[in-house]
Amino acid sequence: MDFTKLLEKLKADIYLIVSDLLIIIIVFAIARFFISQISKFTSRAIEKSKELEDKEQAKSIVTSMTMLRSVIRYVIYFIAIAIILYKLGFGNVMSNLLVTAGIGSLAISFGAQSVIQDVVTGLFLIFERQYAVGDLVKIGEHLGIVTSIAMRVTYLDCKGTKVIIPNGKISEVINYTNTHSMFELTIPVSYKENIREAIDFIKDILNKYYNENKELFIEEPVVFGATNFNVNAVDIYMRGKVVNMKHWQIERELRVIIKEEMDKKGLYIPFTQIVVHNEK
Incomplete structure (x- = not known):
């Protein structure tokens, strides 16, 4: 008789264990489902933002969606853990939320301060718009x-x-991502050249490049003239406000064009030379 009761008790216990395991699996499955749906939603929003003409608004949407995806993932797992603790017999859901938060506080005291610091800093980065996705x-x-x-x-x-x-x-x-960029270029010219002619020559090259590539510029660039005496050259400096992130392209192209034009005109670009005397 006692043996029969023991079997019945074991059956009941097994039933409870299996049912709890099933519920835990279902909770995890639901959590994963919601996370996947949020990922799909944010991905669709990011794709649609690419069609917007306002690039700043598009970047703001992408940044918000990536952060939203991260925040909701943490929240869903937090709630899922609380429900699982409840099914395992550790109080009710609300108390488990507090327990989970308490465990988090205990973890902080044992060296997880950096995790909280990372999260808080991440929120400030978004709210203060220090940078966005794509910058x-x-x-x-x-x-x-x-x-x-x-x-x-x-x-x-x-x-x-x-x-x-x-x-x-x-x-x-x-x-480096802003409403505009500044291109800056310094061209060294030998001391033996006529500096005024060299400045006018470089101005003509820059003006021609500007007229052929106005879509790259916000304002007309300026050659400021001789700005420095180097060891073996006079520096001629130019600068201009250009379309965002186009300054590197302009600087690269102008270096090639100016070098080619100076070679044609016979203007000398000085460079450091080493003279070796072999005394016997």
Whole structure:
């Protein structure tokens, strides 16, 4: 008789264990389902933002969607853990939420302060709009394009290399993405050349380039003239306000054009030479 009761009790216990396991699996499945739906929603929003003419608004949408995806993922897992604790017999859901938060506080005291710092810094980065997805930034020694901003980390594409930077480690950001850029170029000219003729010659080259590529410029560029006496050359300096991120292209093209034109005219670009005397 006692043996029969024991079997019945074991059956009941097994039934409870299996049912709890099934519920836990279902909770995880539901959590994964919601996360996948949020990912699809944010992905669709990001794709639609590419069709917007206002690029700043598009970048803002992409940044918001990547952060939303990260925040909701943490919230869903947080709730799922609380429900699982409840099914395992550890109080009710609300108390488990508090317990989970308490465990988080305990973790902080044992060295997880950096995690909280990363999350808080990430939120400030978004609210203060220090940078957005798609911006070219320099964070520490890393120069790259922001591909994603999550609650804890920022992802950079540095010439094809994926760099992950904890938000709490970000103390200084240089954002090269703005409404405009400035191109600057210094051309060295030999002391033996007529400096006024050299300046006028470079002005003509710059004006011709400007007239042929006005879509790259916001304002007409200026040659400021001789700005420095170097060891073996006089520096001729030019500068101009250009379309955002086009300054590197303009500088590269102008260097080639000016070098070719100076070669045609016979203007000498000085360079450092070493003379070796062989005394016997």
